[in-house]
Amino acid sequence: MNEVWVVATAAVSALGEKRSEIWQRLLTGESAMAPIQRFATDPYYCKIAAEIKDLQTDPQFASRLPTLLKRLFQDFPAPLPDNCALIGATLKGDIDRQEKIWQGKPAAEKFAAATWVAQHFGLDDPGITINAACASSTIALTTAAGRIASGQQEAILVWAAEILAEFVFAGFASLQALTPDCCRPFAKNRNGLALGEGGAALLLMSDRQARKEGHKPLAKIRGWGVANDAVHLTAPAQDGRGLIKACRRALNRAALEAEEIAAINAHGTGTIHNDGMEIAAFSELFGRRKVPFHSIKGALGHTLGAAGALETVIAVDSLKNQLLPPTTGLKEAEKEIADQVSSEKQKFSGEHLLLTNSGFGGVNAALILAGSE
Amino acid sequence: MNTDKTTARMSARITGLGWVTAAGCGRGRTDGSPLWQAGEPKPPTSVLQTLRGGSRFGRLDLFSQIGVAAVSLALEDAGHLDGTTSPGNGKNLNIGLICATASSCERTDHNFYKTVQDNPRLASPGLFVYTLATSFLGEAALRFAINGTSLALIEPQPSGSDALRLGLEQLSFGDEDVVIVGICNLFEKATTKAPFFSGALFLVLEKEQKRQGSFYATISCNPKKSGFYYNDQACADILSLIKII
Numbered sequence: 001m002n003e004v005w006v007v008a009t010a011a012v013s014a015l016g017e018k019r020s021e022i023w024q025r026l027l028t029g030e031s032a033m034a035p036i037q038r039f040a041t042d043p044y045y046c047k048i049a050a051e052i053k054d055l056q057t058d059p060q061f062a063s064r065l066p067t068l069l070k071r072l073f074q075d076f077p078a079p080l081p082d083n084c085a086l087i088g089a090t091l092k093g094d095i096d097r098q099e100k101i102w103q104g105k106p107a108a109e110k111f112a113a114a115t116w117v118a119q120h121f122g123l124d125d126p127g128i129t130i131n132a133a134c135a136s137s138t139i140a141l142t143t144a145a146g147r148i149a150s151g152q153q154e155a156i157l158v159w160a161a162e163i164l165a166e167f168v169f170a171g172f173a174s175l176q177a178l179t180p181d182c183c184r185p186f187a188k189n190r191n192g193l194a195l196g197e198g199g200a201a202l203l204l205m206s207d208r209q210a211r212k213e214g215h216k217p218l219a220k221i222r223g224w225g226v227a228n229d230a231v232h233l234t235a236p237a238q239d240g241r242g243l244i245k246a247c248r249r250a251l252n253r254a255a256l257e258a259e260e261i262a263a264i265n266a267h268g269t270g271t272i273h274n275d276g277m278e279i280a281a282f283s284e285l286f287g288r289r290k291v292p293f294h295s296i297k298g299a300l301g302h303t304l305g306a307a308g309a310l311e312t313v314i315a316v317d318s319l320k321n322q323l324l325p326p327t328t329g330l331k332e333a334e335k336e337i338a339d340q341v342s343s344e345k346q347k348f349s350g351e352h353l354l355l356t357n358s359g360f361g362g363v364n365a366a367l368i369l370a371g372s373e
Numbered sequence: 374m375n376t377d378k379t380t381a382r383m384s385a386r387i388t389g390l391g392w393v394t395a396a397g398c399g400r401g402r403t404d405g406s407p408l409w410q411a412g413e414p415k416p417p418t419s420v421l422q423t424l425r426g427g428s429r430f431g432r433l434d435l436f437s438q439i440g441v442a443a444v445s446l447a448l449e450d451a452g453h454l455d456g457t458t459s460p461g462n463g464k465n466l467n468i469g470l471i472c473a474t475a476s477s478c479e480r481t482d483h484n485f486y487k488t489v490q491d492n493p494r495l496a497s498p499g500l501f502v503y504t505l506a507t508s509f510l511g512e513a514a515l516r517f518a519i520n521g522t523s524l525a526l527i528e529p530q531p532s533g534s535d536a537l538r539l540g541l542e543q544l545s546f547g548d549e550d551v552v553i554v555g556i557c558n559l560f561e562k563a564t565t566k567a568p569f570f571s572g573a574l575f576l577v578l579e580k581e582q583k584r585q586g587s588f589y590a591t592i593s594c595n596p597k598k599s600g601f602y603y604n605d606q607a608c609a610d611i612l613s614l615i616k617i618i
Contacts, residue, residue: 043493091505093527095482102486112529128535131477131506132524139524143539146546152596167482170489171501226522226548228470228514234502242520249548360502361511363523 003207004145005217006369011313012072013198013300014050022300023317026325027345031299033183033194039166046178049164050196050301062108063094064163069113072161072199073120081155081209086127087144088114089137089160091305096165117159127156131305133359134267135226136160137200138308141367142224144204154209160309161199168304169195175234177271183302184329185268185295186275186341193269196301200309217372219316222352223256225249229362235273240281242364243356247285250354250366258285261368262350263324265315267357268295269302270329274358279337281356290339291354292346298329308357312367315355319371322348382602383541384593385552385578389453390618391446393417393439394572400450402589408615411565414572417442424516432499434481437509440472440557443573444513447553451577452586454517469521469549470510473528473536473611475569476558477506483561509557521549531558531568533611537601540578541594552578556611568612576611589618 009019014032016022032050041047058066094111101107114126132139137160144156172178172195179192205215227249229242236242251258266278282291296314303310318324324346333341355367391400395412398420414435420442421430430438448454453468485500502508506525514523522543526535533556540554555575563571578592592614594601601608608614 098479098482099486102483102490114527115529126529128539129527130524131527133505133507133511136524139522143542146542150542150546150596152542166489166493167486167504170493170496171485171498171504173493174496174498174501226524228511228520228523230514230518230520232515233508233511245520360505361507361523362514363507363511 001149002151004148004221005205005207005210005215006202006219006221006316007205007210007215007217008077008203009201009218009313009316010072010076011198011200011310012052012068013310014052014196015300017071019313023314026296026299026314029326029328029343031328032196032301038164044169044173045180046173048194049169050194051164052197060109061094061097061111062100063097063111065094065113065161066111066116068161068163068199069116072201076201078121080121080123080157081213084123084155084157085125085153086114086117086123087140087156087158088117088127088129089140089305089309090129090162091131091136092165092168095167096163099165099167113161132363133361134304134307135357135359135363135365136305136308138357138365138367139226141202141221141308141312142226142365145221145224148204148206155203155205157201157203158309159201160306162197162304162306164195164197179270182329183270183298184331185270185298185327186333186337187330188332188334190270190272190275193271193297193302196303198300198303198306198310200306200313202309202312219319219372220370221367222370223250223254223368224366225253226365229364231362234360236277236358238277238280240277240284242362243277243281243358244284246364246366247281247354247356250368254368256352256368259289261291261352261354263318263348263353264291264293265311265318265353265355266293266295268297268327270297278356279334292324292340292348294324294327294341294346296325298327308365311355315353315369319353319369324348382593382595383545384581384591385541385544386581386588387576387590387592388579388588389447389451389577391443391450392572392574393443394574395570398442398446400446402618408574409568409570409572409612411563411570413563414439420445433512434478434503436478436481436557436559437503437512439559439573440509441513441516443555443575444553447575447577448517467521467550468519469543469552470513470519470523471526471536471540471552471554472510473526473533473556474506474558475528475531476560477527478504478508480559480561531556531612534609537611538594544578544580550580554578574615
């Protein structure tokens with residue numbers, strides 16, 4: 001079985017357009033939440049989101065998605081290896097273009113994001129684009145890891161991107177899932193999620209190819225698992241059964257015991273049900289051991305299909321620095337996890353970090369990252 | 374797992390087939406008439422009403438209705454449903470669900486957006502939850518107690534080849550013993566341009582060593598080459614496969 005190495009990463013978010021800038025600003029506890037500029041929020045009880053500043057609409061495609069992808073890949077190492085495959089993830093793609101059509105504006109050309117990424121890197125095959133609710137890009141990573149570990153592929157670029165649009169905002173508002181004031185993952189008084197936008201990319205390689213090309217691993221993907229709650233369409237199983245199964249699959253694949261997980265990058269949306277489910281799952285998985293964990297969604301917002309990839313990029317830095325960024329927005333944590341989450345950065349010591357995402361339709365995905373030696 | 378083994382041909386047995394298309398709805402082999410054809414699939418009410426809690430399926434958008442019904446028919450054809458009263462036989466089936474879609478749920482998206490345009494304060498949460506390509510997979514998962522991988526693949530042109538390949542991968546990686554793979558499309562505007570037709574069809578794939586009893590054929594592929602083999606006959610994707618079955 002091949003080792004799966006992360007050899008390059010990139011991220012764009014409302015807290016910056018370089019991975020290093022996002023990391024540094026996360027460490028300070030900064031939040032990108034601000035009043036929404038993109039569309040009128042008068043009809044909605046929520047007025048905030050984490051928007052990327054100056055993300056202009058591409059005139060050819062009448063969408064901000066091409067602009068986001070251009071920014072994401074502007075400094076990405078190129079060319080990619082000739083044998084590199086692509087796996088993408090996005091939930092609603094160029095939904096802003098579609099909104100304009102529904103509003104009766106002239107129809108612009110559809111933006112095929114996967115094809116654009118392939119052309120940008122001079123590759124023939126756009127690969128596959130995965131849609132699995134808010135675990136989309138995590139599952140893109142699990143799929144890529146499986147293909148590299150099994151020897152089917154030697155190199156895969158995983159990309160993910162999501163833009164903020166009224167379509168999605170209105171939907172989450174209709175579900176009363178948005179916070180009216182501040183996203184507070186894992187807080188006692190959490191009251192909803194805040195949306196964000198962003199993109200991330202990770203170049204994965206087999207250890208064999210990476211060594212041949214002179215790369216050193218930024219991190220390794222050691223384990224992965226996916227499972228469905230099979231309980232409810234929108235609400236997670238409150239006992240965390242699906243997430244527990246996904247995490248156990250990841251641990252089994254990595255041949256690790258739960259004791260070997262040093263820290264967790266949780267989904268942590270700030271909704272009552274999601275965060276409660278994760279607390280239950282982590283309690284079941286780790287027992288009395290208090291594994292430190294955090295969520296970046298109070299700072300960057302929930303980037304939906306891009307969340308898992310964006311959080312994996314952050315997790316690579318966490319492992320390297322043995323440091324979890326603050327859970328921004330958190331003031332008073334739920335009692336049983338009060339010594340595991342913090343509004344301050346948390347040091348940890350260990351080789352393995354667990355990353356989890358869950359979404360509508362009962363989907364759960366888990367990744368285990370290992371630091372580079 | 375080692376490289377030599379996993380780069381060998383991946384294979385599975387096809388044990389079930391279910392469809393809801395303009396040709397109607399059904400399961401198993403057909404009389405040779407084409408399943409994937411132009412036209413609008415009718416709401417598969419008769420299929421959904423046989424399921425436990427069938428009346429609540431009226432709330433689903435049509436994209437989800439045809440998807441859930443086709444999954445149900447495929448599972449029934451494979452012998453994983455014991456008739457009409459107890460879907461899933463009361464067990465948590467170790468099954469994955471992979472769907473390819475070119476249309477996604479664009480018709481539902483538009484219907485939801487109309488409610489936003491009418492009055493944003495009264496945007497429909499009941500429609501919004503079906504504005505994901507995977508919502509119907511969640512419905513199928515909870516209806517049939519399926520707790521494996523579930524995902525949709527967005528494909529530019531309907532074929533189902535990536536879903537079929539991913540299904541074979543899931544079985545070879547060992548996470549699931551059974552994977553349901555298929556296509557579900559509901560285009561906003563009906564076309565007569567093949568293969569851009571609306572409809573849903575799903576196949577049940579099972580590991581060869583796990584499946585007891587009857588099956589249609591063995592489906593296989595080389596992980597590093599495109600295309601598939603239905604027994605020894607070459608085929609390109611799901612749409613060409615169903616013509617052979």
